[in-house]
Amino acid sequence: MKHKQHPTNGQALALAFMLRAGSCMPILFLAGCSSSLGANPTQPIATDPVSGDLLKTLDALETGKYEQYLQARRTELRNWQSQQTKQQMAIKQLQAQQARLQQEASTLAQTSSTHTQHTQQSQHKIKILTQQRTKLATEIQALQAATRQLEQARQQQAQQEAEQQQRINALLAERERLRKALKLMINSDN
Structure with missing residues (x-):
């Protein structure tokens, strides 16, 4: 067989x-x-x-049915290609957005660095001004103390001048009294 x-x-x-x-x-x-x-x-x-x-x-x-199957596969392929194109466009947009964000981050970092530098300079200036203010306050206190001392000295001098003037006045009065007494004595002898 x-x-x-x-x-x-x-x-x-x-x-x-x-x-x-x-x-x-x-x-x-x-x-x-x-x-x-x-x-x-x-x-x-x-x-x-x-x-x-x-x-x-x-x-x-x-x-x-086979032609329908092929047509369906072509449709799937077109849909997949369209979806792939959309995804590629979305990826490009995301990449562009990422580049913008990176640029913004770089700009912010540079601005922050500049701001930090300015802040450090400002803090240095503030420190210098604080030192100058402290020094000036010390000088003002010293000047006020010297002014008080001068005022006390002036008051003492004024008091001394007043006392001296009183003594001068007393001496002048005593001289006048003696002059009058001497004149009386002379007149009485005559």
């Missing part, structure tokens, strides 16, 4: 396209091959949108 030699998956697919084109090859032979084609999982028909069965493949080709 001779065993039938079944066509490979590629041969079966070629036969399917020949049938679709109007070939008069017996369909019974193809139908007999379908069971062995469906039982060969090592080399499935990649173009079959449903399964590896030959009759389903022929049906998909004849009814337009």
